[in-house]
Amino acid sequence: MGDYSAWFQAVSGEEERYPLNEVIYRSPTSGQLLEVVHDEDAIRRRSAAAWMQLFDSRYGRTSWPYGSGVWSKHEWVQPHVHPDNVVSLYEGNTNLYWADRYGKMLGLQDLWVKQCGTSHTGSFKDLGMTVLVSSVKQMISEGQPIRAMACASTGDTSAALAAYGAAAGIPVVVLLPAGKISTAQLIQPIANGALVCSLDTDFDGCMRVVQRLTEDTHIYLANSMNSLRVEGQKTISLELVQQFDWQVPDWVLVPGGNLGNVSAIAKGFMQMKRFGLIARVPRLVCCQAELANPLYRAYQKAQSQKRPLQEDDYEAVQAGATLASAIRIGAPVSFVKAIRAINETDGVVEQATEKELADAAARADLTGMFNCPHTGVALACLEKLVARGEIQPRDKVVVVSTAHGLKFTEFKSGYHDGTLGFESRHSNQPVSMGADPDQVIGEIHRALDLRESRVQ
Ligand SMILES: *Cc1c(COP(=O)(O)O)cnc(C)c1O
Numbered sequence: 327m328g329d330y331s332a333w334f335q336a337v338s339g340e341e342e343r344y345p346l347n348e349v350i351y352r353s354p355t356s357g358q359l360l361e362v363v364h365d366e367d368a369i370r371r372r373s374a375a376a377w378m379q380l381f382d383s384r385y386g387r388t389s390w391p392y393g394s395g396v397w398s399k400h401e402w403v404q405p406h407v408h409p410d411n412v413v414s415l416y417e418g419n420t421n422l423y424w425a426d427r428y429g430k431m432l433g434l435q436d437l438w439v440k441q442c443g444t445s446h447t448g449s450f451k452d453l454g455m456t457v458l459v460s461s462v463k464q465m466i467s468e469g470q471p472i473r474a475m476a477c478a479s480t481g482d483t484s485a486a487l488a489a490y491g492a493a494a495g496i497p498v499v500v501l502l503p504a505g506k507i508s509t510a511q512l513i514q515p516i517a518n519g520a521l522v523c524s525l526d527t528d529f530d531g532c533m534r535v536v537q538r539l540t541e542d543t544h545i546y547l548a549n550s551m552n553s554l555r556v557e558g559q560k561t562i563s564l565e566l567v568q569q570f571d572w573q574v575p576d577w578v579l580v581p582g583g584n585l586g587n588v589s590a591i592a593k594g595f596m597q598m599k600r601f602g603l604i605a606r607v608p609r610l611v612c613c614q615a616e617l618a619n620p621l622y623r624a625y626q627k628a629q630s631q632k633r634p635l636q637e638d639d640y641e642a643v644q645a646g647a648t649l650a651s652a653i654r655i656g657a658p659v660s661f662v663k664a665i666r667a668i669n670e671t672d673g674v675v676e677q678a679t680e681k682e683l684a685d686a687a688a689r690a691d692l693t694g695m696f697n698c699p700h701t702g703v704a705l706a707c708l709e710k711l712v713a714r715g716e717i718q719p720r721d722k723v724v725v726v727s728t729a730h731g732l733k734f735t736e737f738k739s740g741y742h743d744g745t746l747g748f749e750s751r752h753s754n755q756p757v758s759m760g761a762d763p764d765q766v767i768g769e770i771h772r773a774l775d776l777r778e779s780r781v782q
Contacts, residue, residue, distance in 0.1 A: 330368050330405035334360040334553065337662055346406055347465045349472075349543040351552050359660065361553045364402065366600065374602035378572055385568065386419050395419040395565050396456050396558045402597065403557045404457055411464040413494040417452040418561060420444050422569040422724075427693040429723075432712050436722040438575070440566050443698060447489050447514060448730035449482035449652070450587070453562065454555030459490035461554050462546055466496070474499050474521075476539055477548040478532035480583065480652045481511030482729055484522075487548045488515035499545070501525055501532040507651060510733040528645065530657050550586030551659045559587050563594025566724055567604060575608045577717055579708055580726040581700040582612040582621060582675075583653030585664035591726070592667030608724075610673040612664065613707035615683065617646030618654050621664055625675035635665045649680055649737050649746065650699040652729065674716070678706035681748040684741050687731075688752035696731035704728075 334344040336353035337360070344350050344360070352359060372380075384398040391397040391409055395418015400409075421441040429437030442450035459475065466472055474497040477487050484500035491498035498520040502512070506528065515522050525532050533549065540547035550556065567574060574595075582588045588610060595607040614622045624639035645656035658664070668675060678686070686709055687702030697705065704725050711717040731738060740746045742753050759769045 329371075330365060330401045332362050332364040332405055335363045337361055346404070346461065346554070347468060347470070349465075349470070349546060351540075351547055359551060359553065359662065361663070362557050364405075364597075369402065369601055377601065378568075378603060381564070381568060390414075393419075394456065396453055396561050399561050399564055402564070403561065404461060404554070407457075407460045407464045408467075411460055411467055412456070413459045413463055413490050414456050415446040415452065415489065415493060417445055417456050417558075418565055420565075422566055423695075425690070425693065425695070425725075428690045428695070431689070431693070432709060433719050434712060434717070434723060435720055437708075438566075438722075438724045439695065439701075440562065440724055440726050442562060443701070443727050443730035443733075445730075447482070447485040448510070448733045449486065450559070450562065450726070450728045451482045451486035452490075454550065454558035454586075454590070455483075455486035455490045455548070457558035458548055458552060458554045459487070459494050459496065462496060463494050465546075471544055472546050473497065473544040475546045475548045476536055477501070478529060478536040479507075479549075480529045480654055481507035482652050482733075483549065484520070485511055485514035485518075488518035488520040491520065492518040497521070499523065499539075501536050501539075503528045503532055506647075506654070508734055508736055510735065529655055530645070533657075533659070549659070550584055556586055556590040556593060556663075559590035560594035560597070562587075562726060563591050564598060567595075567598060570722075572603065573722075574604045574606055575724045576721040577611060577711075577723045578608045578726065579611040579613055579704045579723070581650065581653055581703045581728055582614050582664065583618065583650075583655040583658065583700075585612070585621060585658040585660040587726075587728075588612040588673075589660050589663035589667045592671050592673075596670060607671050610667060610671040611704075611707060611711065612668060612673065612675045613704040614675065614677045615648040615650045615653055615703050616677045616679045617648040618650075618656055619643065619677045620656060620658060621661060621668075622675045622677040624661075624665070625668070634669050637662060637665060640665070648683075648699075649740075650683060650703050652698075652700055653703065674711070676707035676710055678703045678710075680746070682706040682709075684737075684746060684748075685751045688741055688750065691731070692752060695727075697727065698729040698731050698734045699737050700729060701725065701727040701731075 476499040642657035683702035686706035
């Protein structure tokens with residue numbers, strides 16, 4: 327990839343540049359987060375039509391590593407990583423599902439769900455992790471003394487880091503808040519052989535510890551504070567536009583916790599627009615749980631004063647015990663980038679209560695999906711925007727589904743058992759029927775009759 331290059335730069339400063347193979351996460355002078363900036367003139371030397379053709383020619387093929395949804399965009403993602411150092415589990419290329427029945431229930435004709443959780447570790451964190459771990463493998467191949475990669479996690483980041491680390495043979499340390507993640511999420515890094523540290527604190531507490539741990543540059547920080555991951559996550563936007571034959575939707579909704587992803591999705595769209603692949607960007611909706619809603623609060627403040635979001639609208643909160651445990655974050659590290667993402671896409675921030683997120687997830691499940699609670703947050707926010715008339719019946723809408731529901735079976739069974747502390751509108755229970763064929767068949771007909779009478 328000799329023609330293309332990228333580097334780290336402070337979020338609002340062009341003076342400082344650092345190579346991507348340097349162990350650095352914040353600007354040493356301003357303390358700001360860094361972001362990856364590409365040599366855009368090099369990308370512009372190829373026409374938009376030629377880029378679209380190149381990306382289409384690679385989509386889902388077997389030529390290493392370009393069949394991956396992320397590495398099919400290699401030049402735009404991590405040009406300095408040699409294909410030999412790519413650590414890929416063939417992430418991306420996820421189903422863009424036409425949610426026809428669910429859309430009709432809401433009065434929408436053109437609703438799509440990007441099933442990013444149908445992936446190797448069951449969440450969209452695979453997209454960024456392939457980039458970060460490949461970058462580390464590249465650094466190690468260049469002789470950098472890196473002992474391990476480490477992250478704090480609400481569950482999905484640690485599962486992804488552990489899988490990619492194990493695939494690469496690089497040691498992994500994960501710091502998890504004790505008792506605050508699902509069983510499936512906990513067993514993933516255990517199975518992949520990571521050093522699993524269970525800390526008596528919440529995610530924000532784990533984040534403080536991992537930042538101290540990684541002051542030692544031999545241990546590489548894998549949280550989204552590390553902007554390499556954003557480069558992989560931004561391919562969500564590229565891929566979904568590609569799946570629409572390069573048409574742009576009107577709205578994209580995504581659940582937000584640490585706010586790296588809303589920023590990444592905006593970045594993907596803005597790049598495509600700058601390079602001429604698309605003519606406009608969709609409006610982004612960042613969807614937060616009411617129990618962990620610092621960006622929503624900031625947005626409300628700006629709205630009430632009828633002006634765009636500003637950095638000083640933001641204030642960290644103490645995150646409550648939301649069912650959407652992967653976004654239980656009160657002090658998101660990427661809030662500055664997220665504010666920019668909302669402003670540059672004419673975006674919206676919405677929130678959902680526990681009952682709203684659970685009912686929305688269950689209602690959509692009744693049309694064949696199997697939603698995680700975070701996707702439930704996005705669906706509940708979608709329902710609110712439709713009810714308010716902000717999202718119109720003919721708008722083309724994409725909901726980014728961020729994890730597979732099978733990682734959150736405690737949430738699902740709690741909902742259907744009715745033990746979540748509120749009434750479950752769409753609860754469904756197994757029916758005990760004994761074993762006698764006549765009796766069972768009789769029960770089945772009675773149950774079907776009951777269902778038919780309810781539908782009418
Ligand atoms: C990480 C994650 C999110 C939120 O992404 P952020 O970048 O932290 O805002 C949403 N849903 C799931 C399932 C996640 O794992």
